[in-house]
Amino acid sequence: VTAMLRSVSWTFRGLHCSSVPLSARVNSKRADRSCALAEKVAVITGSTKGIGFAIARRLAQDGAHVVVSSRKQQNVDRAVAVLQGEGLSVTGTVCHVGKAEDRERLVATALEHCGGVDFLVCVAGVNPLVGSTLGASEQVWNKILDVNVKAPALLLSKLLPHMENRKGSSVVLVSSMVAYVPVPKLGVYNTSKTALLGLCKSLAVELAPKGIRVNCLVPGIIKTDFIQRTTLHGLRPQLCSLLFRFGEPEECAGIVSFLCSSDASYISGENIVVASYSPKL
Numbered sequence: 001v002t003a004m005l006r007s008v009s010w011t012f013r014g015l016h017c018s019s020v021p022l023s024a025r026v027n028s029k030r031a032d033r034s035c036a037l038a039e040k041v042a043v044i045t046g047s048t049k050g051i052g053f054a055i056a057r058r059l060a061q062d063g064a065h066v067v068v069s070s071r072k073q074q075n076v077d078r079a080v081a082v083l084q085g086e087g088l089s090v091t092g093t094v095c096h097v098g099k100a101e102d103r104e105r106l107v108a109t110a111l112e113h114c115g116g117v118d119f120l121v122c123v124a125g126v127n128p129l130v131g132s133t134l135g136a137s138e139q140v141w142n143k144i145l146d147v148n149v150k151a152p153a154l155l156l157s158k159l160l161p162h163m164e165n166r167k168g169s170s171v172v173l174v175s176s177m178v179a180y181v182p183v184p185k186l187g188v189y190n191t192s193k194t195a196l197l198g199l200c201k202s203l204a205v206e207l208a209p210k211g212i213r214v215n216c217l218v219p220g221i222i223k224t225d226f227i228q229r230t231t232l233h234g235l236r237p238q239l240c241s242l243l244f245r246f247g248e249p250e251e252c253a254g255i256v257s258f259l260c261s262s263d264a265s266y267i268s269g270e271n272i273v274v275a276s277y278s279p280k281l
């Protein structure tokens, strides 16, 4: 019986379902969710490390075929190798989201390898400045707004023709708690993350007639290289005052899978705080 179950389990893997053995899936409640995204395709920016990588792993565990991406080829290769090594259906390509030709390549890769796209998760974000908002150069403003705010919209505009003919398509943006509670010396970044809350609302209204939902993940302070770089500048006390504790990247992943799934079919335009506490009314 064990051998039989194992062979059925491998058949399921071939259909891009989770690598959880069939017996476990049948017997557990989580089993019902483990194929919640089966046959779906997810494109995720900034997904070779940190929050994006945790989301990529979770969507793939939940049955999706995932296209990971980031600026550096070696990071893409490593992320793809790790996730494929776990039996997950993952491919990848280089995509600096601020570069038009890279966005085109990401779309082409998803279409070539997966034949379409159901979900876009925009995780890539940068913060090159810790300092005064009014002291920021035009170059810094352009970089932060280009990567954090404009790139998700420009990438989605390229993917839209391929998403609107699929049933249950959805987009998840990634903002930050600093959108609600600004941290001193991160003014330009804070502003870009507040803009994403508005982008989520506008796109949700605009894309509703096409059946595409748009929501936004709003993380607190998550233990990644990004936050380590930021706390190097003496901001730890300000960041700590926002929250009860720092989070793990995996704590951001389940909610994104839910937002993509049909369980969230009536949820759009929502900004969801994942931060041990929410400052929202």
Ligand SMILES: NC(=O)c1ccc[n+]([C@@H]2O[C@H](COP(=O)([O-])OP(=O)(O)OC[C@H]3O[C@@H](n4cnc5c(N)ncnc54)[C@H](OP(=O)(O)O)[C@@H]3O)[C@@H](O)[C@H]2O)c1
Residues within 6 Å of the ligand: 045, 046, 047, 048, 049, 050, 051, 052, 069, 070, 071, 072, 073, 075, 076, 095, 096, 097, 098, 123, 124, 125, 126, 147, 174, 175, 176, 177, 218, 219, 220, 221, 222, 223, 224, 225, 226, 227
């Ligand atoms: N960590 C936190 O506490 C926290 C809190 C709230 C919001 N966020 C947001 O969450 C997102 C991810 O942050 P993280 O903490 O997971 O960072 P991270 O661990 O430093 O990972 C960043 C990922 O994005 C990629 N990346 C960076 N710039 C990119 C670009 N221009 N185009 C495409 N990919 C790019 C990186 O790979 P390459 O180097 O290969 O490009 C890497 O895969 C960001 O938008 C950040 O603002 C983070």
